[in-house]
Amino acid sequence: MEQGTISTPPDSGAALDLKRTLQSGQTFCWRRELERGSLFDPHDTGIYVTVLPRSVTPTNRPEVIRVAQPSSNTLRWEARFDAEETVRSLFRLGDDLESIGETLPDDAVLEQAFAEERGLRIPNDPAFPTLIAFICSAQMSIPRIHRMQSAIAEQLGVPVQFDGETYHAFPAPDELATAPESTLRDLKLGYRAPYVKQTAERATETHPADLAALSYDAAHAELQEFMGVGDKVADCVQLYALGHLNAFPIDTWIETVLDEHFSHLVCETDAATARAAREYFGEYAGYAQSYLFAHARSAN
DNA sequence: GACCAGGTAGCAA
DNA sequence: TTGCTACATGGT
16 A cells, blocks of 8 residues: 655645535545545545446556545555546646636636636546546436446446455446446446447547547547537537547536626527637636636535 | 426437 | 437426
């Protein structure tokens, strides 16, 4: 077991609010662990765990990473390997939040969201699990998306031993593609079950992670070739897994925010509205979207 | 029992 | 292209 600490001073561009980042509904790759009363999280601020697929680990096998933020300026991690660079990448700690805020348009609502959701970051999650999670997100509450993702991993993913416990990696495309649709129905995916199966089959040939190298437009079009992926899901995958930080997913929450505060961006179709938002908010439009989304949800 | 939940595919005009 | 509607399931 290796451990490490990363500095995240809250009044700087390196700020991180771990709970906000992981519990605001933008990632379904992490889950909160029951408190262990350990030195790792002495103030019970929350311990979170992910199992990285072996395609993205330096050890070429699935790896568990455990993190906690015992104080606002400290991020702790535990793993079987030296995971500091991996953790920095997963939370995009290289993104300077203050610099990003300066690129965004002057706007009172946006500035309030940035102030009140301080430390919220865009995750950099593995592409395939993110793709499946957001296909499952259609007409589904956020807690239930988490449950579906966990159910898929526990039923179809390989077990990984860590710190005396058994975790499950999210299945790779071929592992998910070979599962019968009836199994996915049993996991309560509903009408999404065939979408997930067909997407997994396609992902064995077209690796979603490879789309990060494409332009925003090219990746956006290519993602929609996967069954169950429209404009919104494509934008989520691009933003949360491919590093396309200008992606601006339009869902029911953001629609309300735009209607109330940014009506000049609202067009006939969601696609046109998203394009207007990307132009208005600029290269970090995705950060604007995440802060506005989190702010709207925390108000309810 | 309706109604809703981080939407999309399939089909008609 | 644009405008419907059905879609599984569980929670209010």
